[in-house]
Amino acid sequence: MKTILIASIHGLKNIGGLERVNQYLYEILCSKYKVKVITGTKKPFKHGNWILQSIIVSLKLFFIPHNFVIGTSWHSFLFPCDITFHHGTMKGIQNHIGGDPVYSKRIGTMEKISAKIAKLNIAVGENVKDELIKLYNIPTAKIKVLNNFVNDSFFYPKNEYNNKENKIKILFVGRTEQRKGISELEKLSKYLDSHSELNYELHIACHTKNTDIFDNHKKTFLHINLSPDEIVNFYNSGDVFYFPTKYEGFSMSTLESLSCGTPVIGTSWAIGKELRNLKMCKIIESNDIPYLLNQISQLKQKFTFKRSEIHSIIKEKFGRESYEKKIFELLKF
Template sequence: MNVYVLELAKQLANLGHFVDVFTRSQDTENPPIVQVSDRFRVMHIVAGPQGNVPKKDMIQYIPEFVENVLTFCRTENLQYDVMHCHYYMSGIAGIQLQKTWKNDGKKLPIVSTFHTLALMKNLVARGELEKEDHVRIDAELALVHDSDAIIAPSESDASYLEYLYEAKPESICVIPPGVDTKVFHPIPKSKARKEVGADPKEKIVMFVGRIEPLKGIDMLMYAIKVVNKDEPQLPLKLYIVGGDVSQDVSLWSAELQKLESLRKVLRIPDVVKFIGQKPQHELAYYYNAADIVVMPSHYESFGMAALEAMTCGVPVITTNVAGISGLIDERKKALLTSVNNPLLLASQIEYLLTHPKTHAQISAELKTKVNTLEWKNVAEDIVEVYLSCLK
């Protein structure tokens, strides 16, 4: 989500619009206002303690955030034309801001992007601890009702918003996220592998993303075990890119520790490598070093990692519940897999790794398919949504 907000704001500014991004201050070292460019600023608003706050505790600080935003805008004599809320907590703040400004005689339309939906996350949750609570669900329902427009990243999410949240179809605009083609583009595999320290002979399958249960990483590890058994001659590696692995294993997140235990249970400790989180410019090398990127999610509103990989010309196998599956030609059965079906996924990975001509053809087709999804084009489409709210 941070990448989405940053790239969209940069492109809106490049198109000549003034953009202020309000976010909660997490570090006293950060100045209250960061001037990113002539037309793009980031405001760090104090709300609660400095530092990271668990998501479940964040709600209690929203009133303070709203009050401090209002104070800042009054002090600076700021007025806006449109408010774009990202994620449900920003939506809670946005509704409160809209009501206050409406009482002051100022009309400010709300455009909402949810990024993920609680009801869908709860549908695929494996236990009560993974489920989102009623506070988030109620907030999303309220935001759907109060938004002047909703931007959905995929047709599937648009359908969920319409049927599960009772959003008005005319308020939903489907605009997939973009990709920075200056960062993500094809790089010679030999150069990429040298940069990331990978063996030129390895067959690298890669996952990139947050380390959480709904991402289906465990299913991918089961599939890799099957491939390793079926094709023992393949120098197979699974790179898991994400999470904090800079400390001792005992200090890893609970989900990372589960995956580390699974690696041992499946007896593939030399096959699976935990790489940790990487910045965007390094990610480009990792994508290009990979033979295949897999997104085995139980639910994914879109899947920016898959889009970034495709832009680098790397074949992506994704579950058929991910929003990005709409970009993949349905005839390419090798690229669409099922949730919790490691045998099917294993067969698809094996096929791509052992059929170089098919692999090369898919790589070329994917690069052509995603060329239109540059952030500049996405920003232009979103500006049209903003303008429609002002009519």
């Protein structure tokens, strides 16, 4: 049996976008190949340590017998992988959000090297492909777009209509940080509290970081450290998923919400180019809260009884079966 190596300093986890995609990829490939995951050491991942970890992973790849190597961005930047997945670019994040310029420049350089020496680069979205070309000067011929997929047998509508309360429940799933739009969430939360006549609620599924800003907000409810099964129920519990993110490669949260039958409203980063022709997705860049709530209300009215329909569309375009066919085509060797 042929051996595939997956290089990822974080290993496999059923959390986060990048880690979850690697977990799914591992499960799919194990049906036909012997698959090994190559990770770094167990030391804490500090900024300088990340570079060391990627060097360790790169060196391991030179000495472990294999037929094919799948890289993850800069995680094995010194090894010429057969294909390297890119979920975004550090230079793109720096351009749109900012951050530590020294750290961003180092990781960006590692990403560029990784993409240059890879035989083929897989961009998870059209915007990622654009960044690889424009920011790192990677030839178009060395890039192929393969969108993330959603586990449609796990993320699905539990009922055709779940929220039976006389309230519009707005959902958010993600880290409570600036990149994910925490300022916009805080602004919405304050607005709802100051307008008691409105029948809206904001429900946030997250970890504990930065959640104190929502203390004493009567219309905002925090759901901390939910399990995967609880996340599915959470997606099913609301009317509209709101994602004011400032940067994404191809959002897993958006796909998971849609697969559960919940329409999505958010920034152009939340709703990638490949999703913009879907009527259950609405791009909104305005900071006007009344306008946002009006658009959310319209989405709720239009798709309240169409959860199964939304799920079927997402399953066909971004489901596991479709993804498996595409990934095995790439791995013919």
